[in-house]
Amino acid sequence: MKTILTKAALVISFLMAIYLFSYCYVEALRISDTDVDKKEGGTFLVMSIMAFVFSGLTYLFI
Template identity: 60%
Template sequence: MLVDFALIISILMALYLFSYAYIEGIRISESDQKVDGGITFIFSIMMAFVFSGFTYLFI
């Protein structure tokens, strides 16, 4: 039961983080000024891949 719960949480977190990184990438690409995408974009895409790995682990 705990493995099923961990699978659901990891899928939801991976989907959320990939969508957040996608929206952040669009926001960065439409900016005319100098942008700093290090904290939000890079961290969210890295954590999305981590949670994707967790999803594969819990299947």
């Protein structure tokens, strides 16, 4: 039997994973559109790692 707190954690982690994956997609499009030789991809790397972390948390709360 799941508590309300567990259900809330599931919803929050699922929404954060969806948001971070979509933000990574937009960031990757922005990075690939630039013509600069040196690309700044720190935000993309951090957001993609956090997206997988929240995806794992979603799996944990199911």
